[in-house]
Each structure stands twice: as C-alpha cells, then as structure tokens.
Amino acid sequence: MNCIHVEFEVPGNNFLSAGSASDSVKSTLKKLGVPSSAVRRVAIAMYEAEINMVIHAGGGRCYADIFDDHIKIVMKDEGNGIENLELAMQEGYSTASDDVRNLGFGAGMGLPNIKTYSDRLKIDTEVGKGTTLTIEVDFD
Amino acid sequence: MKISELCKLIGATVYAPQDGNAEGEVLGAFASDMMSDVLAFAKNQDVLISGLCNPQTIRTAVMLDMKCILLVRGKVPTPDMITLARSNNIVLMSTKQKMYAVCGVLYANGLGAGEYNG
Numbered sequence: 001m002n003c004i005h006v007e008f009e010v011p012g013n014n015f016l017s018a019g020s021a022s023d024s025v026k027s028t029l030k031k032l033g034v035p036s037s038a039v040r041r042v043a044i045a046m047y048e049a050e051i052n053m054v055i056h057a058g059g060g061r062c063y064a065d066i067f068d069d070h071i072k073i074v075m076k077d078e079g080n081g082i083e084n085l086e087l088a089m090q091e092g093y094s095t096a097s098d099d100v101r102n103l104g105f106g107a108g109m110g111l112p113n114i115k116t117y118s119d120r121l122k123i124d125t126e127v128g129k130g131t132t133l134t135i136e137v138d139f140d
Numbered sequence: 141m142k143i144s145e146l147c148k149l150i151g152a153t154v155y156a157p158q159d160g161n162a163e164g165e166v167l168g169a170f171a172s173d174m175m176s177d178v179l180a181f182a183k184n185q186d187v188l189i190s191g192l193c194n195p196q197t198i199r200t201a202v203m204l205d206m207k208c209i210l211l212v213r214g215k216v217p218t219p220d221m222i223t224l225a226r227s228n229n230i231v232l233m234s235t236k237q238k239m240y241a242v243c244g245v246l247y248a249n250g251l252g253a254g255e256y257n258g
Contacts, residue, residue, distance in 0.1 A: 015194070015195065015196070016195045016220055018195075018196065018199070019195075019196065019199035019202075019203070022199075022203065023199065023202060023203075026202075026203065036205070040203075040204065040205065043203040043204075044179050044203055044204070047179070047199065047200075047203045048176070048179060051196070103192075103194060103196060104173060104174055104175035104176070104190075104192040104194065104196055104197065104200075105174075105175055105176050105196070106176070107174045107176040107177055108176075109174075109176035109177060109179070109180045110176060112180070113176065113179055113180050116180070116257075116258075
C-alpha cells in the first residue's frame, strides 16, 4: 500500500496561519483524486483540530499519512489537556474564553464536529501534559 | 443566482477578485457569525454570510468549498483576508446592510437555504 507522509508545525500564537496545515492536506487530497465528499470531511475534522490546537494548547504538530483508501492524521500538542473528556464531547460544551468566541469559535462544536466527520477518532489526553488526537477518514 | 446579481441586489463592495468582476453562480447560502456552527451545519451552500471579519472566515469557506463570502454590518476585510480570498478564488464582498435584511432580500430573490447537516 502506498503512503504519503506530511508533517506541519502549528504555531500557537498565530491566528492568521491557523488552518494552513488543513488547507495544505486538503489540496494534496484533491490533487490525488480523492472523492470530494471525503476531502471535505478530512478538511473539516482537521481544521477543527488545528483551531483547537491554536486556541487551547498553544500550538503543536500535525502528522498525516495518506494511504490509498484512507488518511490517518495525528494532532499532538503539549497543552493543558482536557479535564473532562465526556463533557468536551458534548455539543455546546465549551471552556473557551470570550476572546476565542469573538474569533468565531468556542461554540462547543469542535470535538463533536471532529467525531462527526471522521470515521475513527482516538483521544489521548492528560491534564498538564497535552492531548493527542488520532483522526482517520476513509475515502469512500 | 449569479454572484454579480447578488452583489447588485445588496449593493456590496467587491474585494476579491482584484478586478471586482465577481463571476459564477451560487445555489444556496448559510448565515452565521460562529464558524464552528458553519462547519457543523453547512452542507452544500455556496455563500457564507457573516459579520465575523477575520482570516478564519475565509479559511472556513475554503474548507467547505464555498464560492462567495458576504460580510455584513459594514465590516471591512483586512489585507490578509483579501489576499487569502484571492489566492483561493473566493469572491469576497462587504455590505453595510444587516444580516437579517441581507438574508431576506436574497431569499426573496430566489437564493435558497440549501441542505443542512444535522
């Protein structure tokens, strides 16, 4: 099975560049001829995760492995971690500040959106250590 | 609806493309200031109507393959936003009108809501 590996640094203090890693992966998938419905799901899930990294964790690193039939994206940060994962997965629950809400995020839809648009989602988080999201999307 | 017609109906100023000639056809619109909600519920809309004026407004439209962004309440896009819109071939325009009025005018003239997720 073929595999293309790409990596991106996500700066924590640059709201302008937030989303550029997701944009790059989206463009690569389009060039590879991945069905547009799958490209869209990848773009939304990864973009939400990238925004989370910037607004909650002070940045991090993305690793994407693109296979023939699916993509595996690992988003790793060394932020504060998620205190209550069950609550964080509920639509509408948010710990975001008013500043973040003024930027158009923090509606409590980030993690639920990532779960909705991915086929498999694994969340490893430890308070004070950081969070690693493993997102997989099938190219169906 | 043609984007040029949309622009005329609401008296918008075009910032992208550079020549101001907004071309293309759009079939549905989504209006929100919360980008997470746009990402959650938009399905096949081509136009994003928003009062949120920052680079993530453009990024959100890019992720969803939208063709046109209409900023309301007189929001003026920053140079970063204009550059991002132009490089992604997204029409970026702004109007002084308020969101509710804009939605009403466009809906009454045949631009529907499209389908939603969830």
